[in-house]
Amino acid sequence: MKNQESKSLFKRALKVMVGGVNSPVRAYKGVGGEPLFIMRGKGSRIWDADENEYTDFLCSWGAILLGHSDPDTIKASYNAIVDGSSFGAPTKNELYLAEAISSSMRTAEMVRLVNSGTEAVMTAIRLSRGFSDKKIIVKFEGNYHGHSDIVLSKAGSGLATLGIPSSAGVPEGCVSDTVTLAYNDIDAFENFMDQKGKLVAAVIVEPIAGNMGVVPADIKFLSSLRDKCNENSSILIFDEVISGFRVSKGGAQSLYGVYPDLTVLGKIIGGGFPIGALTGKAEIMRYLAPEGSVYQAGTLAGNPVAAAAGFAVISQLNDSIYQNLEDYGKEIENLIVKAAENNGIRVTVNRIGSMLSIFFADNPIKNFNDVLRSKKELYTPFFWSLLESGIYAPPSSYESYFFTASHDESDIKRLSVALDSSFGSLKNE
Numbered sequence: 001m002k003n004q005e006s007k008s009l010f011k012r013a014l015k016v017m018v019g020g021v022n023s024p025v026r027a028y029k030g031v032g033g034e035p036l037f038i039m040r041g042k043g044s045r046i047w048d049a050d051e052n053e054y055t056d057f058l059c060s061w062g063a064i065l066l067g068h069s070d071p072d073t074i075k076a077s078y079n080a081i082v083d084g085s086s087f088g089a090p091t092k093n094e095l096y097l098a099e100a101i102s103s104s105m106r107t108a109e110m111v112r113l114v115n116s117g118t119e120a121v122m123t124a125i126r127l128s129r130g131f132s133d134k135k136i137i138v139k140f141e142g143n144y145h146g147h148s149d150i151v152l153s154k155a156g157s158g159l160a161t162l163g164i165p166s167s168a169g170v171p172e173g174c175v176s177d178t179v180t181l182a183y184n185d186i187d188a189f190e191n192f193m194d195q196k197g198k199l200v201a202a203v204i205v206e207p208i209a210g211n212m213g214v215v216p217a218d219i220k221f222l223s224s225l226r227d228k229c230n231e232n233s234s235i236l237i238f239d240e241v242i243s244g245f246r247v248s249k250g251g252a253q254s255l256y257g258v259y260p261d262l263t264v265l266g267k268i269i270g271g272g273f274p275i276g277a278l279t280g281k282a283e284i285m286r287y288l289a290p291e292g293s294v295y296q297a298g299t300l301a302g303n304p305v306a307a308a309a310g311f312a313v314i315s316q317l318n319d320s321i322y323q324n325l326e327d328y329g330k331e332i333e334n335l336i337v338k339a340a341e342n343n344g345i346r347v348t349v350n351r352i353g354s355m356l357s358i359f360f361a362d363n364p365i366k367n368f369n370d371v372l373r374s375k376k377e378l379y380t381p382f383f384w385s386l387l388e389s390g391i392y393a394p395p396s397s398y399e400s401y402f403f404t405a406s407h408d409e410s411d412i413k414r415l416s417v418a419l420d421s422s423f424g425s426l427k428n429e
């Protein structure tokens with residue numbers, strides 16, 4: 001595989017961009033070596049700076065659902081740009097997107113568009129505290145809710161990849177009211193709420209965790225969160241930045257039938273442009289400025305180009321797309337299990353729809369400790385072997401594989417060959 005051009009771009013990038021990247025996991029620290037510079041994408045395929053072609057199973061960390069350069073998204077965002085890319089005033093595009101989100105998700109009675117998932121979580125937490133007049137935030141190990149101070153402890157994603165338990169630069173005061181409990185552990189959660197529930201402003205959870213690999217919540221765990229939040233007048237926040245519009249139009253909440261008070265969205269709703277959204281019950285959302293006293297603002301919030309792109313994506317979604325993603329996912333899951341078996345490698349595959357993880361373990365993976373106990377060291381040679389075979393996988397064992405509605409049988413064929421040689425290469429590890 002040629003990589004001279006990526007290498008030379010990375011060398012230049014290291015001089016002006018910290019670690020050569022604008023987001024840490026892109027730097028390949030989780031798998032060693034140097035990242036590839038991606039020049040373009042079409043459908044399920046991407047091309048790097050040396051013209052190597054890959055089937056993309058990263059899909060912009062889950063932001064791309066229909067495939068790269070989706071024609072409707074291109075048209076909508078182009079038309080929006082032609083009309084001017086930002087005004088700092090209300091536009092029709094943001095209204096259309098807010099309406100589309102609200103009509104897709106049962107709990108999204110009102111919507112506040114922001115620029116990233118991080119910002120949406122930050123706002124959800126401030127709003128919960130403002131509404132409930134309480135302080136404590138409960139979160140769960142291995143879940144990731146963006147990089148704001150309050151939620152940066154024992155988090156998944158980049159922190160887990162880099163082995164950072166919590167970030168430097170976060171004063172103790174910022175996290176003194178954040179409590180982190182084990183994911184899917186009903187007893188630990190209920191014990192805590194029985195003692196401190198009256199002080200809990202909000203409980204935030206990824207209903208399908210996607211930042212320690214894919215680890216779905218147990219339905220009983222989510223129901224317990226719902227019940228205890230009701231009992232204690234605490235706000236239940238679902239962080240559906242990944243799962244929202246990926247697992248169904250109504251999000252993970254509609255799959256589980258357990259509904260939060262607030263939902264945080266991002267990724268897919270921007271069609272590949274920067275975006276985030278805080279959504280929820282009108283009664284709570286109206287506490288936000290300008291109607292209420294909880295302040296939040298943004299120069300580019302609800303940007304018309306991002307909103308047009310997101311609306312173009314959501315407008316195309318229907319049941320058959322999700323059914324096809326499920327069928328395709330099942331095929332990939334079977335392929336992985338079989339290829340691993342054929343090569344004598346033990347794996348556990350967790351999958352919901354088009355999000356999937358391969359854990360080098362033979363036990364069920366239900367929480368962060370299970371993830372930590374898996375043979376993560378096998379991921380590095382596996383990743384590089386997949387890449388050599390034209391498969392672009394997440395460069396960290398803590399991240400999910402994603403695929404799009406554009407992935408087809410030719411990608412399955414390519415993956416099948418790649419899996420066989422990649423699992424095969426692990427035999428002696």
Ligand SMILES: Cc1ncc(COP(=O)(O)O)c(C=O)c1O
Nearest residue numbers: 116117118144145146241242266
């Ligand atoms: C579940 C979850 N919440 C929040 C975020 C933060 O979103 P952003 O990277 O847009 O700030 C992410 C990012 O990956 C995420 O996966």
